Amino acid sequence: MNSPLGFSTRCLSFESETLGFHHMMSVDVEDYYHASALSEVIKPQHWKDWPSHVDKNTDCLLQLFDERVIRATFFILGWVAEKSPHLIRRISEEGHEIACHGYSHQLIYQKSPEEFREETYRAKSVIEALCARDVLGYRAASYSITMESLWAIDILAKLGFVWDPSIFPIYHDRYGMPGTPDIPYEICTEYGAKIIEFPLTIANVFGACVPAAGGGYFRQFPYWLFSRLFKKTEAEHQLPQMFYIHPREVDQQQPEVKGLSRLSQFRHYRNINCCQKRLQKMLVYFEFGPVSDLYKNLH
Numbered sequence: 001m002n003s004p005l006g007f008s009t010r011c012l013s014f015e016s017e018t019l020g021f022h023h024m025m026s027v028d029v030e031d032y033y034h035a036s037a038l039s040e041v042i043k044p045q046h047w048k049d050w051p052s053h054v055d056k057n058t059d060c061l062l063q064l065f066d067e068r069v070i071r072a073t074f075f076i077l078g079w080v081a082e083k084s085p086h087l088i089r090r091i092s093e094e095g096h097e098i099a100c101h102g103y104s105h106q107l108i109y110q111k112s113p114e115e116f117r118e119e120t121y122r123a124k125s126v127i128e129a130l131c132a133r134d135v136l137g138y139r140a141a142s143y144s145i146t147m148e149s150l151w152a153i154d155i156l157a158k159l160g161f162v163w164d165p166s167i168f169p170i171y172h173d174r175y176g177m178p179g180t181p182d183i184p185y186e187i188c189t190e191y192g193a194k195i196i197e198f199p200l201t202i203a204n205v206f207g208a209c210v211p212a213a214g215g216g217y218f219r220q221f222p223y224w225l226f227s228r229l230f231k232k233t234e235a236e237h238q239l240p241q242m243f244y245i246h247p248r249e250v251d252q253q254q255p256e257v258k259g260l261s262r263l264s265q266f267r268h269y270r271n272i273n274c275c276q277k278r279l280q281k282m283l284v285y286f287e288f289g290p291v292s293d294l295y296k297n298l299h
């Protein structure tokens, strides 16, 4: 169908008999100082001055997944891949799926298409060299594929990406494309590029779209509410839903960055101390697997 957003989309169905039913577990592998909420204080040229916690926190997530025998998809930031190659090799060797989270964690709509193409190519190349396999999945920093950066889809397809969970079908001050489908769909751009989009999970509550995909929403909402929204969406769509988490969200020793706005302080730090316990509950209550399991079973 022709979407009001200027590209054509085709919603996809999925073969549950061959896949079994599990949701998509995704991790954006970046350090706390890469987070968009901290970017108002920590600029990229100062990242190297802050102590890195990404190894320790990713270890924690790997351990939680290992305990439940869960394979996940890890979206690796190219900058982290260059600084911690051992970490990326380890994630890959433990049997998880490796995907790309761009290079510099800058918002796509603040870049030129050429800058975006160059740094995404750099990230994909370094990650593929470390894992010795093709990287087919991409997720934008802070879900920054929006109306202003739709051109990124063509570039991603030309670089060899075939699926992308970057579009959040909600209103938000930093991201979001309200009105786009809330189930997997194929995007066909006017230049003929195609990519499979896995939208971030939203629940329909009395006609309103409520984000229920993980990350900040997982920390801010009470656990009972988040898990109920996730379950409600599962029941209504009968489709695997997308869940995401960041290593920094289980980091109880994370350095506190001073000078943030109240909103950023709230978004970044709230409920970090109980996030690990909540995640353990999610992993018991729901079944999870990597994104490509769903990709392989779409029609």
Ligand SMILES: [Zn+2]
Pocket (backbone or CB within 6 Å): 028, 030, 101, 105, 140, 141, 142
């Ligand atoms: Zn990120």
